[in-house]
Amino acid sequence: MPRLHVPQPPTRPGDKPDFSYVELSPAGAINKPDVNARARDMEDCAVGLVRVLDDKHEAVGSWNPRLDDDDLQVGLRHMLHTRIFDDRMQRTQRQGKISFYMRSFGEEAVSVAQTMALQPGDMLFPSYRQQGAYLVRGKPIVELMCQLLSNTRDMCKGRQLPVMYHWNAGRIFSISGNLTTQFPQAVGWAMAAAIRNEDHIAATWIGEGASAEADFHHGLLFAAVYQAPVIMNIVNNQWAISTFQGTAGGEQRSFAARGPGYGVAGIRVDGNDFLAVYAVTQWAAQRARTGGGPTLIELVTYRASAHSTSDDPSRYRPKEDYAHWPLGDPVDRLKNHLIARGEWSEKQHKDLHAELDAQVAAAWKEAVSFGALNEGPRLDRLLMFEDVYKEFPENLRRQREQLDEEIKLNAELGFAARTEAPDEGKVG
Amino acid sequence: MAQMNMIQALNSAMDVMMARDPSVVVMGEDVGYFGGVFRVTDGLQRKYGEHRVLDSPIAEGGIVATAIGMAVNGLKPVAEIQFADYIYPAVDQIASELARIRYRTAGDFTAGVVVRAPSGGGIRGGQTHSQSPEAIFAHICGVKTVIPSNPYDAKGLLIAAIEDDDPIIFFEPKRIYNGPFDGDPNKPAVPWSTHVKGDVPEGYFTVPIGKCDIVREGSQVTIVTYGTMVHVCEAAAKKLGLDAEIIDVRTMSPLDIDPICSSVKKTGRCVVAHEATRFCGFGAELSASIQEECFWYLEAPIQRVAGWDTPYPHAFEWEYFPGQARVALALRAAMGQE
Numbered sequence: 001m002p003r004l005h006v007p008q009p010p011t012r013p014g015d016k017p018d019f020s021y022v023e024l025s026p027a028g029a030i031n032k033p034d035v036n037a038r039a040r041d042m043e044d045c046a047v048g049l050v051r052v053l054d055d056k057h058e059a060v061g062s063w064n065p066r067l068d069d070d071d072l073q074v075g076l077r078h079m080l081h082t083r084i085f086d087d088r089m090q091r092t093q094r095q096g097k098i099s100f101y102m103r104s105f106g107e108e109a110v111s112v113a114q115t116m117a118l119q120p121g122d123m124l125f126p127s128y129r130q131q132g133a134y135l136v137r138g139k140p141i142v143e144l145m146c147q148l149l150s151n152t153r154d155m156c157k158g159r160q161l162p163v164m165y166h167w168n169a170g171r172i173f174s175i176s177g178n179l180t181t182q183f184p185q186a187v188g189w190a191m192a193a194a195i196r197n198e199d200h201i202a203a204t205w206i207g208e209g210a211s212a213e214a215d216f217h218h219g220l221l222f223a224a225v226y227q228a229p230v231i232m233n234i235v236n237n238q239w240a241i242s243t244f245q246g247t248a249g250g251e252q253r254s255f256a257a258r259g260p261g262y263g264v265a266g267i268r269v270d271g272n273d274f275l276a277v278y279a280v281t282q283w284a285a286q287r288a289r290t291g292g293g294p295t296l297i298e299l300v301t302y303r304a305s306a307h308s309t310s311d312d313p314s315r316y317r318p319k320e321d322y323a324h325w326p327l328g329d330p331v332d333r334l335k336n337h338l339i340a341r342g343e344w345s346e347k348q349h350k351d352l353h354a355e356l357d358a359q360v361a362a363a364w365k366e367a368v369s370f371g372a373l374n375e376g377p378r379l380d381r382l383l384m385f386e387d388v389y390k391e392f393p394e395n396l397r398r399q400r401e402q403l404d405e406e407i408k409l410n411a412e413l414g415f416a417a418r419t420e421a422p423d424e425g426k427v428g
Numbered sequence: 429m430a431q432m433n434m435i436q437a438l439n440s441a442m443d444v445m446m447a448r449d450p451s452v453v454v455m456g457e458d459v460g461y462f463g464g465v466f467r468v469t470d471g472l473q474r475k476y477g478e479h480r481v482l483d484s485p486i487a488e489g490g491i492v493a494t495a496i497g498m499a500v501n502g503l504k505p506v507a508e509i510q511f512a513d514y515i516y517p518a519v520d521q522i523a524s525e526l527a528r529i530r531y532r533t534a535g536d537f538t539a540g541v542v543v544r545a546p547s548g549g550g551i552r553g554g555q556t557h558s559q560s561p562e563a564i565f566a567h568i569c570g571v572k573t574v575i576p577s578n579p580y581d582a583k584g585l586l587i588a589a590i591e592d593d594d595p596i597i598f599f600e601p602k603r604i605y606n607g608p609f610d611g612d613p614n615k616p617a618v619p620w621s622t623h624v625k626g627d628v629p630e631g632y633f634t635v636p637i638g639k640c641d642i643v644r645e646g647s648q649v650t651i652v653t654y655g656t657m658v659h660v661c662e663a664a665a666k667k668l669g670l671d672a673e674i675i676d677v678r679t680m681s682p683l684d685i686d687p688i689c690s691s692v693k694k695t696g697r698c699v700v701a702h703e704a705t706r707f708c709g710f711g712a713e714l715s716a717s718i719q720e721e722c723f724w725y726l727e728a729p730i731q732r733v734a735g736w737d738t739p740y741p742h743a744f745e746w747e748y749f750p751g752q753a754r755v756a757l758a759l760r761a762a763m764g765q766e
Contacts, residue, residue, distance in 0.1 A: 004479050006478040006479065006482065006483070008478075012461070099552040099742070100552070100554075150742055150743035154743070156742075157743075158741055158742060158743025158744055159554075159555065159739065159741045159742060159743070160554055160555065160742055161553065161554030161555070161556065161557070161742050162742075164554070176556070177513070177554065177555070177556025177557065178513070178514060178516075178556055179486060179514075209485075209486045210486055212485030212486045212487040212490065213486060213487050213488075213489075213517060214487065214489050214490070214517060215517075240457075240486055241457070241458050241462070241465065242458045242461060242462030242483075243457060243458055243462075243483055243485075243486065247483050247484070247485055248485050248486065249485065310465075311465075315462060316461055316462050373743065378743075379743055379744075381744050381747045383744075384736070384738055384741045384744040384747060384748060385736065385738055388737070388738050388739070393737075395706075395707060395737050396736070396737055396738070399706075399736045399737060402754075402757070403736075403747060405757060406747075406751075406753040406754055406757060407747075407753075409753040409756060409757060410753050413667060413752075413753070413756065415611075415612065415667075415751060415752045415753045415756075
């Protein structure tokens, strides 16, 4: 008799953390295939786990990207910067200064190492937890903060929820609140690069939960059919809000293994191993740039933070999970590797932390001088009506005038003026 | 009777129906163990098991499609779309499939799926957590579109929806999940315990689908509205000292037009109001249907209150949201006081 199988996470609040379900390979165990290998001939990469850093913090195996000390230190700086920025923005949300925030705590190696392994002309289509890409590409964090504040320097002119950044000049596409939409869009961008005979490639990110959307299939299918120069990343951080990765289909086979099913190269990588993440991205970029087609990369990591400031993960998973995560912490692991190489110290790390902390604090001070959601200078409300179309249509011209009448009536009758939503109004 | 907010009332509706009817199943993103991001399905999985309260993959098209298959095989699925803003990947399954199965098979197959989705703004949710897409679904023949404005109606309508043999798109104005909201965000939040419709029977009862509700009788002007705007319109009319008759549409399709037209014939003046964007919004249908029947009774043009014709902005929430001032301007115009 058939029986419905309902995937369950191994642990719930109050249970002892248990990550025995995560299939691991020792560092160096998976061989690096030729950059033009056929997807079907490298399936070990899609089901094993590419790792470079071993338990002694040394880099081993054929995937070792052999980065020099400077690059590693830059990577460490960007990851730490991302973490400190995230922590501070989380606190400002708690203080009511911004309406919403999403941290990338525990996943910093993904966006930082991957963006570093790409070229500045490559186009990124991130999801909402790849803020590290902005830092690597040199976006001043004060500009990100202005977006979070919806203030007078907000790149989105007050129209978007916090963290939904974009940066055309930096070649980073607009983040959407709707999941997975960017995944096939990146494929289209890459198809255009090929049509236009450009060398640039595209890279895109989704979470493992978002791989359930039909757009995931569209992306893989079009990439496979047209052999588009694109890197498609699934950040498997185990949790999609409260939904365990098994509910997205991770129980039966790795997410990376979906690549070979479409004839697309698949690689499953230790997402908290900076060197391994860098190496597989570099490999996939070379493959795409030399006409070898797309790669699907699954980055195995852990969402150490809540999904967002509206989420409380202690309701659905053990509080101390992250301390037991078998792949450790990406910042600690790169730090320990650099120390093992004799190129870093606890003292240097502490100093860097203090330096970045001060930078972030100064940037925040500057950002709020351009206004906040509920205080200081404010965007012109009439901006709300612009950019719906290139030309300003008649219905919006009338509505813009009507808003002026409303504002006058507000004053006359003592109706609501500018204010914040109460705490009860929270978004997922 | 018990004091319930809208979340508890909706939860109670599903609880009552799951206890009465073993074919009722609940599915959606985060609805099981976690109980939903707004807690509407809280406790149901504990009570009815994981085969009747299913945590689904993040795939709205998949949720509605599998719900159709389940319904065809004798279950009564109540599917949650986490935010109405995320319903679009499911629109093909709703518009091309769910809505037409009865028609295209001459009644040989039916799929009485209920699709629930929190909708509307006022929670600083930006453009992907604030939309009011009800007109899109009201435009689709073969699905019924429902929006309650209080806990009592929410429970009664959801039970009626679960019992209905036709598919229902059930929007829940999330701004009033925890209490009525009159459009003034400067005031402290008010709980449902202060409102008469926060008194809800604990057991089974229904509120009929396809029937509007005269929330307040009045003589000077008829306000036709639904969802959060019922409360905003009541407050605005009171502020202007108007004796307004306020009608809560509750079901957009099929529309209960007769009581609305009787009211407009009585008052001779009419304002229609919703949060959704104005152009091709449900207010356009209301306005057209009312003038067809009431033209010779109208003392002034029917006025429409709506969100501006832009995506829902984050920073300008209260300039975008159709608050009391926008309603008041429309009321003044309808009263000839411009």
